[in-house]
Amino acid sequence: MKKNAADKEAVGSNAILELEQFLPYRLSVLSNTASRAIADLYERRYGLSIAEWRTMAVLGSYDGIAAREVAERTAMDKVAVSRALARLIADGRVRRRTAEHDKRQSVLGLTAKGWKVYAEVAPLALEHEKRLLAHLTVEERRWLAHILDRLWQAELEEIAK
Amino acid sequence: MKKNAADKEAVGSNAILELEQFLPYRLSVLSNTASRAIADLYERRYGLSIAEWRTMAVLGSYDGIAAREVAERTAMDKVAVSRALARLIADGRVRRRTAEHDKRQSVLGLTAKGWKVYAEVAPLALEHEKRLLAHLTVEERRWLAHILDRLWQAELEEIAK
């Protein structure tokens, strides 16, 4: 339908890869612009980085988990989680105590203040998602969800391999 | 089909957003893991960062363009392009002269050495893409391409708005 790349390409060029058509590139650009827009919003309105927001989001779903599990569920590394937590705790949005059965672990959760922020940001995020999806038909949306599931699954297997 | 999130969620929780199901998050994780794997390869084998590889890739398709156009076509900002170019030129993979009609602009292109690298890396990249797509059926692939086109287009309009 769209052939927006060929306009300027030299005839008989040595090109063997069209960046604009390359899946990892497209995913990356798409994902970055999508994240960027939303991140700016969190940042300006709530002083939340993406890492902090993700942390809050999983704590909203899984109360009482340890930092390690936050890392797993947000796909961030433990250093990023540690830093996000440090700021969230400093801001009084997350509370931490150490687990009784294992003093290395922490038991994390949103504070009342944290829940308040969560209750404001989550709808914004969902709103944003809706705006993105608004450009797709119902059928396209279903396929997208399905395809993401499959790729996701494939990646998990790749990692486990 | 897959309901992998509910295992631990507290009953009657206040959660209103499931990070694992959230489109921008899924895109981001997917894209990052996809890029990461490939980036490690470029880095180890050729000492190329993603920014440098992208720059080489567009120069492979559009010989003689200026840095500004590289930025446009790679979706990187001009600072990133400037730095990538500095390294590529230092490594002798890209050649730069200043445009005659406008002395601010440069006229960029791959050197022979650059083309050699390109001719090695591009097939690797395509190979990698193939491996990703191998997890999808033909129909799924067609939908994915189509959906990415639509989202891409939507984003362009968003920016232009």
Add this chain to the structure above:
DNA sequence: ATAAGATAGTTTCAATTGAAACCAATTGCA
């Protein structure tokens, strides 16, 4: 019981990145 891993999480230091300021050349326009 105890030493050798392994795990949770933090800190440190260097490398990367981003934002703003900057320089030089070009364009627009009074």
Add this chain to the structure above:
DNA sequence: TGCAATTGGTTTCAATTGAAACTATCTTAT
């Protein structure tokens, strides 16, 4: 013409990130 605004590109400085080392605790195997 000439001066303000714009554009192409680089530099600078601070903030962010990543990798490796580190502390503390726990587990395992002898």
